Amino acid sequence: MKAPVAYTYVxxxxxxxxxxxxxxxxxxxxxxxxxxxxxxSRYRAVSAAKTLAVGSCRIEVRA
Known part of the structure; x- marks a missing residue:
């Protein structure tokens, strides 16, 4: 079985x-x-990314 693709939320x-x-x-x-x-709001963007990033997904903030 293939591992899920690890997306990055930016x-x-x-x-x-x-x-x-x-x-x-x-x-x-x-x-x-x-x-x-x-x-x-940066806070809302980060919290939305945390909601979407379940499992093996990463979150990256670029300013």
């Missing part, structure tokens, strides 16, 4: 005009990033 800091936004993205094993959604 929190990215984006600057839009005058406000900072935090993007929640998933990084696939081949290095491609796919943005899922954006948040105003």
């Amino acid at each position: 929190i990215l800091n984006e600057r839009r005009r005058s406000t900072a936004r935090w993007s929640l993205a998933i990084q696939f094993p081949n290095g491609i990033l796919e943005r899922l959604t954006t948040y105003k």
Whole structure:
């Protein structure tokens, strides 16, 4: 039986005009990033990533 693919959930800091936004993205094993959604709060982005990252998934915050 194959082991599940280990995804990495990435929190990215984006600057839009005058406000900072935090993007929640998933990084696939081949290095491609796919943005899922954006948040105003870093705390909410991290807690959403923790909810999604069960098992062997990692969370990485890039500022």
